[in-house]
Amino acid sequence: MDFLIESVLKVAVVFGVLLGSVAYTTLLERKFLGRLQVRHGPNRAGPFGLLQPLADGLKFFFKEDIVPANVDKPVFILAPVIALVPAICIVAVIPFGDSVTIFGREVKMHITDMNVAVLYILGLSGIGAYGAMLGGWASNNKYGLIGAMRSGAQTISYELAMGMTLVSIIMMSGSLSLTKIVAGQTFYWNIFFQPVAFVLFIIAGLAEINRTPFDMPEAEAELACGFNIEYSSMKFALFFMAEYAHMISLAAITVCLFLGGWNLPFGWEVPFVPKIFWFIAKVFLLIVFFIWERGTFPRLRYDQIMNLGWKWLMPIAIVNMLVTGVVMTLIG
Amino acid sequence: MAETKNMIVNMGPQHPATHGVLRLVLELDGETVVDVIPHLGHLHRGIEKLAEHKTYHQALTLTDRMDYTGALINNLGYCLAVEKLLDIEGEIPDRANVLRVCLSELQRIAGHLLWLATHALDIGAMTMLFYCFREREIIHDLLEEVTGARLTPSFIRVGGLADDINDKFITKTTDFIKKFPSRVDEYELMLTHNPIWRKRINGIGIISQEDCISYAITGPVLRAAGVSYDIRKAQPYSGYESYDFEIPTGTTGDVYDRYTVRLTEMRQSTRIVEQALDRLADGPVMLDDFRYTPPPKEDVYNSIEGLIRHFKLMSAGYKAPEGEVYMSVEGTKGELGYYLVSDGSENPYRFRVRPPCFINLQALKDMSVGHMVADVIAVIGSLDIVLGEIDR
Numbered sequence: 001m002d003f004l005i006e007s008v009l010k011v012a013v014v015f016g017v018l019l020g021s022v023a024y025t026t027l028l029e030r031k032f033l034g035r036l037q038v039r040h041g042p043n044r045a046g047p048f049g050l051l052q053p054l055a056d057g058l059k060f061f062f063k064e065d066i067v068p069a070n071v072d073k074p075v076f077i078l079a080p081v082i083a084l085v086p087a088i089c090i091v092a093v094i095p096f097g098d099s100v101t102i103f104g105r106e107v108k109m110h111i112t113d114m115n116v117a118v119l120y121i122l123g124l125s126g127i128g129a130y131g132a133m134l135g136g137w138a139s140n141n142k143y144g145l146i147g148a149m150r151s152g153a154q155t156i157s158y159e160l161a162m163g164m165t166l167v168s169i170i171m172m173s174g175s176l177s178l179t180k181i182v183a184g185q186t187f188y189w190n191i192f193f194q195p196v197a198f199v200l201f202i203i204a205g206l207a208e209i210n211r212t213p214f215d216m217p218e219a220e221a222e223l224a225c226g227f228n229i230e231y232s233s234m235k236f237a238l239f240f241m242a243e244y245a246h247m248i249s250l251a252a253i254t255v256c257l258f259l260g261g262w263n264l265p266f267g268w269e270v271p272f273v274p275k276i277f278w279f280i281a282k283v284f285l286l287i288v289f290f291i292w293e294r295g296t297f298p299r300l301r302y303d304q305i306m307n308l309g310w311k312w313l314m315p316i317a318i319v320n321m322l323v324t325g326v327v328m329t330l331i332g
Numbered sequence: 333m334a335e336t337k338n339m340i341v342n343m344g345p346q347h348p349a350t351h352g353v354l355r356l357v358l359e360l361d362g363e364t365v366v367d368v369i370p371h372l373g374h375l376h377r378g379i380e381k382l383a384e385h386k387t388y389h390q391a392l393t394l395t396d397r398m399d400y401t402g403a404l405i406n407n408l409g410y411c412l413a414v415e416k417l418l419d420i421e422g423e424i425p426d427r428a429n430v431l432r433v434c435l436s437e438l439q440r441i442a443g444h445l446l447w448l449a450t451h452a453l454d455i456g457a458m459t460m461l462f463y464c465f466r467e468r469e470i471i472h473d474l475l476e477e478v479t480g481a482r483l484t485p486s487f488i489r490v491g492g493l494a495d496d497i498n499d500k501f502i503t504k505t506t507d508f509i510k511k512f513p514s515r516v517d518e519y520e521l522m523l524t525h526n527p528i529w530r531k532r533i534n535g536i537g538i539i540s541q542e543d544c545i546s547y548a549i550t551g552p553v554l555r556a557a558g559v560s561y562d563i564r565k566a567q568p569y570s571g572y573e574s575y576d577f578e579i580p581t582g583t584t585g586d587v588y589d590r591y592t593v594r595l596t597e598m599r600q601s602t603r604i605v606e607q608a609l610d611r612l613a614d615g616p617v618m619l620d621d622f623r624y625t626p627p628p629k630e631d632v633y634n635s636i637e638g639l640i641r642h643f644k645l646m647s648a649g650y651k652a653p654e655g656e657v658y659m660s661v662e663g664t665k666g667e668l669g670y671y672l673v674s675d676g677s678e679n680p681y682r683f684r685v686r687p688p689c690f691i692n693l694q695a696l697k698d699m700s701v702g703h704m705v706a707d708v709i710a711v712i713g714s715l716d717i718v719l720g721e722i723d724r
Contacts, residue, residue: 037462142341146363146705212456213528223705224347296522298529299456301706302363 023053080238083131087245097276129155136227147226157309164317182261352719383683387649413659428492443664451713492618537699551666557585
């Protein structure tokens with residue numbers, strides 16, 4: 001019974017925090033991007049625009065929900081949900097920190113410690129792409145269709161490279177559980193041994209979550225928003241939330257896999273600072289990086305993205321995997 | 333086996349990247365472009381016909397509204413054509429000529445900045461938009477300082493300028509041209525040195541010199557193909573022959589060359605503005621010819637002759653001698669020509685514009701067939717079209 005209450009509470013807290021951070025990541029993005037672009041960003045709703053996400057949400061909520069004629073209705077309605085749910089589910093396996101003691105009870109800082117967490121994440125992020133694909137397909141719109149096709153092709157290409165990159169990490173830590181992977185990084189972070197894998201993972205991850213310079217499925221310049229062109233109101237908001245939820249979960253996964261999770265490097269400890277703080281700080285910095293690169297890079301072209309994925313990322317990932325294997329065997 | 337068909341996509345007239353109300357019908361094989369058909373006319377206002385019912389003085393305001401990103405240069409071309417028709421082209425005061433050059437070069441920089449901003453945005457570099465608009469805003473403030481308007485100044489008049497500039501304009505412009513080259517360096521840092529940007533525009537939308545000439549393409553698009561043709565050098569007007577500047581040319585005629593040519597043109601324009609400010613001497617800015625130009629304001633207010641002269645010119649206008657003229661200037665987009673036919677009345681019998689954008693747009697199909705959808709956007713951006721001028 002205790003276990004059940006604890007789990008439900010943890011799920012509720014994590015879910016709430018995640019949705020809150022999704023909302024405020026949008027604000028962070030708009031503010032920071034604004035600063036990069038010599039403008040202010042939202043500053044009308046509340047102090048420093050802090051109420052802006054609330055205002056946005058309310059506005060989406062009250063907008064007319066348009067379902068165009070001749071759409072595939074069940075799929076059209078289901079697509080935003082398919083996009084959002086996997087992004088949220090990924091967070092279930094992410095360890096945020098070590099255990100803490102609350103009311104004399106040791107509480108682990110993760111919802112579940114799955115022994116195949118890495119596979120679970122890969123699977124769910126693959127499903128997330130179905131949201132964009134089905135949404136674009138069902139909208140009965142040519143731009144939507146092109147966006148959907150791009151989304152599908154891009155996900156398949158980069159999923160592979162991402163998987164290959166992860167293999168080397170899994171080999172090093174000997175486990176698929178994120179908690180174990182993080183626990184293995186108390187002294188040396190994985191990024192110290194696997195800088196190539198880190199870069200590959202970030203690139204593949206950006207492509208996976210359709211962020212600039214890989215924002216092909218939406219490419220507002222040529223496709224006028226691509227897969228979500230026909231979506232309005234809360235359905236659009238769900239896609240929007242999915243994008244940011246994916247961004248947060250990508251940052252969290254990267255921190256767990258490469259940046260030592262809640263650990264500082266070289267076994268450093270800072271007294272009185274809870275470990276979860278380091279985790280949040282790293283995730284925050286990564287998100288800032290994602291926003292920064294969005295403000296800097298132009299968009300790649302569709303065929304260039306495919307080239308990059310298949311001709312560069314895949315081979316490098318495989319070589320990286322082989323080298324890791326050889327070195328591990330030699331060192332023993 | 334199922335039959336496969338190419339997809340027809342209607343791009344525009346409401347599309348974020350067609351720069352206004354251009355409508356393209358694209359035939360796509362997957363993502364590859366098989367055919368492009370531009371449909372024009374969504375912004376047609378009948379400017380050429382309207383001008384036939386206006387006096388020469390009134391028709392000036394219509395020229396602002398064609399290429400609204402280079403309004404002062406439109407004004408200049410029209411005024412030069414009318415001056416040629418009236419045979420007063422040699423009598424324009426020096427100060428007016430220098431200021432005409434100065435203002436049109438500032439306008440050219442503003443036009444190119446708008447092009448760079450939107451072109452970069454189309455390719456996904458959204459931050460560039462704000463950087464370019466920051467500088468464009470300064471230029472528009474300068475123009476507002478002098479002309480009172482930001483987009484449609486109607487400031488260059490037949491016989492000179494509507495008004496003299498003030499000292500504030502000179503100091504502000506000097507500040508601007510001092511700092512502007514470093515800003516262009518900044519753009520280069522963001523774009524030219526960015527491998528993604530180079531990859532996106534290198535080798536896209538190539539057009540050969542021969543094709544350019546047979547399409548009668550002018551402006552940066554022609555120069556990017558390697559033809560060093562610029563009206564400012566080929567048929568100088570307003571004293572351009574006495575300024576020291578270079579005409580940048582490209583080699584391959586792709587989008588990248590058009591980009592570098594325009595960037596260099598911005599730097600060259602800065603040089604011209606600098607020289608123009610240096611040689612600015614005191615003097616009148618308006619030709620004093622009782623037949624064609626209004627008297628100074630103090631005469632209008634204080635003498636009955638001045639009032640009558642002003643009233644006659646503003647209401648009835650002046651009669652132009654019978655004949656026809658063609659006068660062209662180097663607009664921001666290419667050769668902007670005005671062809672005026674006069675039947676001896678106050679109104680032009682025929683008012684015909686040679687719009688550079690319209691003529692350059694012909695090459696769109698040649699440039700984009702065989703490339704991908706995203707490249708069509710890059711090509712449109714590199715042609716730098718303004719629909720206000722294409723449709724008129």
